[in-house]
Amino acid sequence: MLAPSVPPPPVRPRHPPKIQVRDLRLSYGGQEAIRGISFDVDRNDVFAIIGPAQSGKSSLLKCLNRTIELVPGAKQSGTITIDGLNVDELPSVYNLRRRVGMVAPLPVGLPLSIFDNVAFAPRAAGFKDKHELAALVEQCLRQAALWDEVKDRLHTLGTKLSGGQQQRLTIARALSHEPEILCLDEFSIAIDPVTTMRIEDVLKELKQRMTIVLVTNLVQQARRLASRTMFLWNGEIVEEGPTDVLFSDEPQSRKTYDYVNGIFG
Amino acid sequence: MNLPPAPVAGTRPLSVSTGSPRGPRRSRAAVLGESVLEWVIRLCGISAILFVFGIFFFVLREGVGFLFGGLKLGEFFFSTEWYPTSLSNVRYGVLALIVGTFSVTGLAMLIAVPFGLGAAIFVSEFCSDRWREGLKILIELLAAIPSVVWGFIGISVMNPLIQEVFHVPVGLNVLNGALLLALMSVPIMVSIGEDALKAVPDSFREASLAMGATRWQTVRRVLLPAAKNGLLAAILLGVGRAVGETMAVLMATGHAVNIPKSPFDPVRTLTATIAAELGEASVGSPHYQVLFIIGILLFTITFAVNLVADLVVKGTAKG
Structure with missing residues (x-):
């Protein structure tokens, strides 16, 4: 609806990956943050990225929607393709960013009303019809499990909500441009465990319709949600594979075992 | 060794403690x-x-x-007749002066607000670091030019320019004064407006851009609402500057007591009247005293503008 250039992908039993990353390198002013990584993310899947701070997880997400271009001094090489198309060669970066929703670690409530927060991206994309907009806002807030709490005060400031509500508001906002890929960067860092579980339930729902890339510091969260997990360390992949394998007693790497079992890191 | 008794919380703030336990007390x-x-x-x-x-x-x-x-307040506020030195027909009507002040200020703001805010947005959001530094130095330089120099520019540059461009007989008029005032208040608006925009957290910009908004959409839909109080304060401080300005308007507006019918009519402002006449009025005379009443009027206007600006800025702090 909002990304008219991309028709919904045909459902096939064994389809090509949604995202392909090949030999991605990234440096900030000469200092390497990502050192040549390659991986695939399947369609309608939850793909978790774990690893300690400074391992390049957030930078990787920024490469996916090309917001890395806004960071001064950042230099990127390698290719990222979505649906087989190189993101660097797409005609409209704005369109790309609408296709790749992003939820930041700390909820950023724009200084607008709850309604305007969710309606922001559709309006920026040129969405005008008031009734459709209202319906879309309601749908997104429902999907983010926030509607019942805010339906009576849609026109109060979004920044007045509690931390957990604001985080769900940013998820509703990310859904408002109907992304095919939803990236979440440590979404539970500022919210309590109960709210975290509510959002995790939301994510399980959303998986039916979109591909989710989940960066998390909570290894158990990856275990609960993701079918594949990647363990990044210092800008390099230590191990990438089915989540069951990474969390088993015999992952490929000893380091993985130690990390997911809390022996270090 | 006996340790000194531990300070009881609340009896003495820790920051006043005098050196290390063994060190000497402060002299x-x-x-x-x-x-x-x-x-x-x-x-x-x-x-x-x-x-x-x-x-x-x-x-x-x-x-x-x-x-x-002695002063008839009705005449003071509603008469356009300003004959303070007339022997037979003394009149102290300042309506024309008030209209003069507000017409010059108003036109100046019509020019300065879009320019000032536009420049603030450009400097804060669109320009590269190197350009920004250069521009800020230039803008601050603009603020440092003495107003008598602006007046000189009004007489020697703008006057013939306005005559030529608009084919009017006199170039010393509302438009001339307003252009000068605009140039003088733009630097204030730019530097305060830029501060207001810079105070908006970067996370807002990132969130907006990550949702596929363009830079201009980010400015219009996120930054302007977020910084609106600071920007309003910038405008009001510019207004205060323009209302109080004396020398440049005295030199550039033609200094004729007159209710202007177009921007090309000369006017006289409250400030310019005080500046021009106070030296010649004998101390204590009604003329002298009425000039001070004009001063009170000006004081009230600028005080009101500053107060509003202040309240608006307080609004920013509350968020």
């Missing part, structure tokens, strides 16, 4: 010096208040005798 001179310094600083702060009240009191004292004895 009496140091303690005295500090309290003297504290008083000096307090005095400086209070003196600012004293000066403001002192000025207001002085201006009021010079004008109050005539304000309550």
Whole structure:
């Protein structure tokens, strides 16, 4: 609806990956943050990225929607393709960013009303019809499990909500441009465990319709949600594979075992 | 060794503790010096208040005798006849002067607000770091030009330019003064407006851009609403500057008591009247006193503008 250039992908039993990353390198002013990584993310899947701070997880997400271009001094090489198309060669970066929703670690409530927060991206994309907009806002807030709490005060400031509500508001906002890929960067860092579980339930729902890339510091969260997990360390992949394998007693790497079992890191 | 008793929480702030447990206590001179310094600083702060009240009191004292004895307030505010030195037909109507002040200020703001805010947005959001530094230096330089120099530019540059471009007989008029005032208040608006925009957290910009908004959409839909109080304060401070400006408007507006019918008519402002006539009015005469009443009027206007600006800025702090 909002990304008219991309028709919904045909459902096939064994389809090509949604995202392909090949030999991605990234440096900030000469200092390497990502050192040549390659991986695939399947369609309608939850793909978790774990690893300690400074391992390049957030930078990787920024490469996916090309917001890395806004960071001064950042230099990127390698290719990222979505649906087989190189993101660097797409005609409209704005369109790309609408296709790749992003939820930041700390909820950023724009200084607008709850309604305007969710309606922001559709309006920026040129969405005008008031009734459709209202319906879309309601749908997104429902999907983010926030509607019942805010339906009576849609026109109060979004920044007045509690931390957990604001985080769900940013998820509703990310859904408002109907992304095919939803990236979440440590979404539970500022919210309590109960709210975290509510959002995790939301994510399980959303998986039916979109591909989710989940960066998390909570290894158990990856275990609960993701079918594949990647363990990044210092800008390099230590191990990438089915989540069951990474969390088993015999992952490929000893380091993985130690990390997911809390022996270090 | 006996340890000294641990300080009980709340009896003495920890920051006043005097050195390490074994070190010497602070000397009496140091303690005295500090309290003297504290008083000096307090005095400086209070003196600012004293000066403001002192000025207001002085201006009021010079004008109050005539304000309550002799001046017809109806004539003062609603007559355009300003003949303060006439022997047979003395008139003290300042309506034309008030209209003069507001017409020049209003036109100046029509020019300066879009320019000033546009420049603030450009400097803060769109320009590269190197350009930004250069531009800011230039803008600050613009603020440092003395107003008499602006007046000189008004007479020697703008005057013939306006005559030529608009084919009018006189170039010293509302438009001339307004252009100068606009140039003088733009630097204030740019630097305060830029501060207001810079105060908006970067996370707002990132969130907006990550949702596929363009830079301009980010400015219009996120930054302007977020910074609106600061930007409004910038505008009001620019207005205050323009209302109070004297020398440039005295030189550039033609200095004729006149209600303007177009931007090409000459006018006279409240400030310019005081500047031009106070030296020639004999001390204590009604003319002298009425000039001070004009001063009170100006004081009230700028005070109101500053107060509104202040309240608006307080609004920002509350968020």
